[in-house]
Amino acid sequence: MPQDTANGSWLGHKGPGGFDLRTDVVTTPTPSMLAAVQSCTLLDDVFQESSTTNDLESHVAALAGKEAGLFVLSGTMGNQLALRALLTQPPHGVLCDKRSHIVNYEAGGVSSLTGAMVTSILPENGIHLTLEEIQREAVVSDDLHDCPTRVISLENTLNGMIMPLSEIKRIAAWAREHGIHMHCDGARLWEAVAAGAGSLAEFCAEFDTVSLCFSKDGQEGGGAVGGLRGGFVHPVHTNMCWLDLGAAGCSAERLEALGKAEGLRLMGNRLVISYQVALNEDEVLARLERVFRAALTEAGAEEAGEAGDGAVRGSMYRRSAKE
Ligand SMILES: Cc1ncc(COP(=O)(O)O)c(C=O)c1O
Incomplete structure (x- = not known):
């Protein structure tokens, strides 16, 4: 930056x-970000002749510990491209949290673009899915009547809540054992990293594909x-x-x-x-x-003694992952 x-x-x-x-x-671009836009190469990305784009992609891939990155124009596009790349041949299914962006805010794209059946689960702990919940819902079968689970898609953070690295590792290890791919909607994965839950590379190592957003800060x-x-x-x-x-x-x-x-x-x-x-x-x-x-x-709800010392406490300011 x-x-x-x-x-x-x-x-x-x-x-x-x-x-x-x-x-x-x-949030809006800073003057230095706008200046960087003015000094980018403007060369062709399809021919991979834009060093600005190439450098950005390889920089983020290195941060994530992945072999390659692809710059796309929205988080939705990133999720859909990643899922489409992982899902090649129906019948196939995707397992995810019921509250996830891919289910609620991507116009049903997973089904229409990949033909996958989406099974969504509401986590019992109210925060994140567990391996046991995933095992209960996953279809691990080659019976011709079944629609086998091919991808587990996890969103982190989800509603601002962190899915711990330890649980992701359990799920990923089980998924690998059963030939199931892992995708991460990491639009706000930076926030989990900034909060000290693990490094970006540690999180990303558990997934085949990860989408990250620059727009969320x-x-x-x-x-x-x-x-x-x-x-x-x-x-x-x-x-x-x-x-x-x-x-x-x-x-x-x-x-x-x-x-x-x-x-x-x-x-x-x-x-x-x-x-x-x-x-x-x-x-x-x-x-x-x-x-x-x-x-x-x-609302008549503020009762004596419950207003504390009158201060709205807490600091908003912590260093962000992108600082
Ligand atoms: C968790 C999550 N994933 C994906 C997206 C999609 O990003 P975009 O609006 O750039 O398509 C968002 C957007 O807010 C999001 O919150």
């Missing part, structure tokens, strides 16, 4: 996404609403907080309106901390605190 010479660091760039907590994809956000009543619907491992609005007695629409009044863009019950939000840490936390207090007061 090029340095932002004006600020000494690319992280010094405050972009328009600084008060937008809807998603981490609203989070910062640690855990504990951002600590001290106020309410809580989360998922544990906060990385840069996403899922507010329990039901427990707080506040609708998503009302929270969004309260956020808007404070100049914060919110969406539903999810708060996502991008690096540009983290650059405004103190101001964002102060505004969030006012939003939460207003929401809780309106």
Whole structure:
């Protein structure tokens, strides 16, 4: 990542996404990134004559410990190309988490582009799939009536939650034993690495294919609403907080309106901390605190003694994987 010479660091760039907590994809390129775009080769990628593209692909492949990388224009494209490359001949099936992007937000592409039957599982622990759950659902058979599982697709992080390397290793070892391929939707794998869950190469070693996104750039956000009543619907491992609005007695629409009044863009019950939000840490936390207090007061839910010391605690700022 090029340095932002004006600020000494690319992280010094405050972009328009600084008060937008809807998603981490609203970050905008820094001046140094735009300068890098202007100085790229503009040569042909099909003939592999663009050293800019070639260097990027080999750099990311080296980071991931893979023999090759392919730059594509979206995470969806990366997932679909990887799965299509692994799935060659029906009948074949894909196993994945029920909440995963490939099932919910890729227009049914896995089925239409590969002909695979997708079996999705809701993890009992609420966080990540386990080997035992996968073994229960996988079809390991060459009976002509069956649709054998050919790929296990794991998303990490999923809803901001980390799937531990130890569980991935168990699943991958079992998959290899049974000739099943492994794909990782690692759009936010950087976040697991930044949180210290393992290195990028360690995670990627367990998969045949991995897709990684440059557009998602989070910062640690855990504990951002600590001290106020309410809580989360998922544990906060990385840069996403899922507010329990039901427990707080506040609708998503009302929270969004309260956020808007404070100049914060919110969406539903999810708060996502991008690096540009983290650059405004103190101001964002102060505004969030006012939003939460207003929401809780309106709902009559803020009770004496439960408001803590009045601070919306927690630091948003941790070094990102891409720093
Ligand atoms: C986990 C995950 N995978 C894949 C994607 C797809 O990325 P894109 O929007 O670039 O297609 C996203 C997008 O938000 C995502 O969150």
